[in-house]
Amino acid sequence: MPQRTSGDLSVPPVSTVVSSRSDSRPVSRERFKTPALAPYVSLSEVLSALSHALDLTEGQPLGHTVRSCVIGMRLAESLELGAGERSALYYALLLKDAGCSSNAARMAALFGSDDRRVKPRMKFVDWHKRVRLALQTAKNCALGDSLFERARCFVAIARTEGMTRDLIKVRCERGADIARQLGFPQATADAIRSLDEHWCGRGYAEGLEQEQIPLLARIAGLAQTIEIFHARDGVERALQVVAQRRGSWFDPKLVDIVVAWKKDMWWWNSLKAETAYEMVLAAEPEDETRYVDADGLDRVALAFAEIIDTKSPFTYRHSIAVADYAKAVATRMNLDAEAIRQLYRASLLHDIGKLGVSSRILEKAGPLTPEERTQMQEHPVHTMAILERVSAFRRFARVAAFHHEKLDGSGYPWRLQASELDQPARILAVADVYDALTAGRPYREPMPPGDALMFLRSQRGAKLDALAVDALEAGIRGH
Numbered sequence: 001m002p003q004r005t006s007g008d009l010s011v012p013p014v015s016t017v018v019s020s021r022s023d024s025r026p027v028s029r030e031r032f033k034t035p036a037l038a039p040y041v042s043l044s045e046v047l048s049a050l051s052h053a054l055d056l057t058e059g060q061p062l063g064h065t066v067r068s069c070v071i072g073m074r075l076a077e078s079l080e081l082g083a084g085e086r087s088a089l090y091y092a093l094l095l096k097d098a099g100c101s102s103n104a105a106r107m108a109a110l111f112g113s114d115d116r117r118v119k120p121r122m123k124f125v126d127w128h129k130r131v132r133l134a135l136q137t138a139k140n141c142a143l144g145d146s147l148f149e150r151a152r153c154f155v156a157i158a159r160t161e162g163m164t165r166d167l168i169k170v171r172c173e174r175g176a177d178i179a180r181q182l183g184f185p186q187a188t189a190d191a192i193r194s195l196d197e198h199w200c201g202r203g204y205a206e207g208l209e210q211e212q213i214p215l216l217a218r219i220a221g222l223a224q225t226i227e228i229f230h231a232r233d234g235v236e237r238a239l240q241v242v243a244q245r246r247g248s249w250f251d252p253k254l255v256d257i258v259v260a261w262k263k264d265m266w267w268w269n270s271l272k273a274e275t276a277y278e279m280v281l282a283a284e285p286e287d288e289t290r291y292v293d294a295d296g297l298d299r300v301a302l303a304f305a306e307i308i309d310t311k312s313p314f315t316y317r318h319s320i321a322v323a324d325y326a327k328a329v330a331t332r333m334n335l336d337a338e339a340i341r342q343l344y345r346a347s348l349l350h351d352i353g354k355l356g357v358s359s360r361i362l363e364k365a366g367p368l369t370p371e372e373r374t375q376m377q378e379h380p381v382h383t384m385a386i387l388e389r390v391s392a393f394r395r396f397a398r399v400a401a402f403h404h405e406k407l408d409g410s411g412y413p414w415r416l417q418a419s420e421l422d423q424p425a426r427i428l429a430v431a432d433v434y435d436a437l438t439a440g441r442p443y444r445e446p447m448p449p450g451d452a453l454m455f456l457r458s459q460r461g462a463k464l465d466a467l468a469v470d471a472l473e474a475g476i477r478g479h
Contacts, residue, residue: 041392043290046300047094048280049389053304054097056356056382057104057311059116061231064224066280067271069093071258072223073283074267078257079219084185087288089216091184092191094280096220098303099174099192101311101355103167108359110163112142112153115359123228127164128202128248134158168196169205174310178303191216195224200248210251218251225249226258227271235268297392298345305348311355312362314441321439323347325431325472332471335423343424346396350403350428353382365442377412380404399425403432406463426465430456430472433464449476 051065058064072093076086100119108115118140125136141153157163176189194208194217201209222242229238239259246255261267270279284290292300305319326347330340354362357379361372368376380401387397402425405411407418411429421429437452447455453473460469 040291040293043292044281044284046390052386053352053355058097058100059120067276068224068227070279071226072219075219083285083288086285088185088187090284092188093220095179098178099171101307102174103170104359105312111140165204182303190214191220195221198249199251222250222254301345301348308351319348321435322431326428328475329427329468329471342396346400347428350400352386353379356382363442380413403428408463427468430464430468
C-alpha cells in the first residue's frame with residue numbers, strides 16, 4: 001500500500017493532433033449518468049472547463065479565464081501572429097492563473113481576510129499610484145475585524161519588504177512550471193511567468209520593460225485587465241483604463257489595437273454570454289490543435305491535483321496520496337482496469353471545489369462558525385459543477401463529488417444513502433478519511449496510522465464501506 005510521498009511532479013508532454021468539440025451541460029443531482037469515453041478529447045475543452053476552478057480561487061466571476069483568452073486571441077489575430085505563437089498564447093491564457101493557489105494561504109494570512117475577496121479587489125487599483133494602492137490595501141485588511149486589528153494588519157503589510165513581488169513571483173513561477181509539466185512550449189511558460197510585468201519596467205516579478213517582456217505576456221496581461229473591467233464596468237470603462245495605462249502598464253501598440261474595437265458591440269456583448277465558450281474553442285489555431293488520449297487526461301488530472309493541494313500547506317500532496325490509496329484499494333478489490341483509472345482521476349480531482357473555499361477557513365486553527373462550515377461543505381458541489389463541464393470527466397464527476405457522503409446518510413452535502421453510492425465512491429470516501437486523519441491540520445496533529453485504522457473500523461459498515469475499509473487496512477498492514 002503506497003504511503004505519503006513528496007517531491008516535484010514530473011509530467012511528460014501531451015499529444016498534439018486534431019481535436020473534436022464537445023458541449024457543456026449544467027449539473028443536476030438527478031442526472032448521474034456515465035457517458036461513453038471518446039478515445040481522444042479536445043485539450044482546449046478540458047482546460048477551458050477546468051479554468052472555472054482557477055476563476056474560483058482568484059475570486060473572479062466564472063468565465064474570466066475563458067473571456068480573457070478570447071480577448072487575447074483576437075489581439076493575436078490582429079497582430080497576424082503565426083500558428084505556433086498563437087497556440088503558445090492560447091494555452092498561456094487558459095493556464096495564466098494555474099499558479100494562483102500557491103500564494104492564497106500567504107495572502108490570506110498577510111491581509112487577515114478572505115483571499116478570494118482580496119485578490120479581485122486588488123486587481124482594480126493602479127499599482128503605480130502609491131496612495132491609491134495604500135488606500136485599497138487598507139480597505140482589504142482584516143475585513144470584518146476591529147479598527148485596531150485592521151490598522152495592525154496594514155502596518156504589518158507596509159513593513160513586509162517585497163511582499164507584492166514575492167506573492168506574484170510564487171504564483172507566476174508555479175504557473176509556468178505547470179505549463180512545462182503539461183508539455184507546452186517555453187513560450188507558453190514565459191508568457192505566464194511574465195504576466196504581471198509592465199511596459200514601463202515597474203511591474204513584477206523581475207521588473208522587465210518594453211521589448212524585454214515577451215510579446216505573449218504583454219498580450220495576456222492586457223487581455224486579463226480588459227476582461228475584469230469589462231465584466232464589472234462595461235466596454236467604455238475597460239477601454240478608458242487601458243488607455244490611461246498606455247505606455248505605463250501596457251504596450252502602446254497593443255492598446256491602440258484594442259481601442260479600435262470600441263464600436264464592435266456585437267463582439268463585446270458576446271463575451272458576456274455563454275457563447276464565450278464557443279468562441280474560445282473556435283479561437284484555438286486549427287493547424288496547432290491539441291487533443292489528449294487517456295494518458296494525457298491522467299497528466300492533466302495530476303497537474304490540477306497539484307494546483308488543488310498547494311491551496312493550503314496542510315493539504316500538500318493530499319489529492320495524490322488519496323488517489324494512491326484509492327487505486328491500491330480498488331486493485332485489492334479486483335475492480336477492472338478502466339474503473340480503477342476513472343477512480344484514480346476522480347481521487348486526484350475530488351477536492352477541486354476547495355479552490356472556491358477561503359484560505360481563512362482552510363487554515364483556521366479553531367472550530368468553524370456555522371457560516372464557515374456551510375461554505376466548507378459546499379466544496380463538493382463546486383467539484384461536481386467543474387468536472388461536469390468536461391465531457392471526459394463527467395463519468396467520474398459524481399464519484400469525486402461524493403467523497404464526504406456516508407452510507408447512513410449522515411454525510412454531506414447531499415446526504416445520500418448507501419443505495420446511491422457505488423463502489424468507487426465508497427472507496428474514495430475511505431481513502432479520503434484515512435489520509436485526512438494521518439495528515440496534520442491547523443486544528444490538530446496527524447493521527448498515527450494505527451489510530452486512524454481503529455477509527456475506520458469504528459465506522460466500518462455503518463458509515464464507511466466494510467470491504468473498502470478491510471482492503472485499506474490489509475494494504476497498510478502489508479497483509
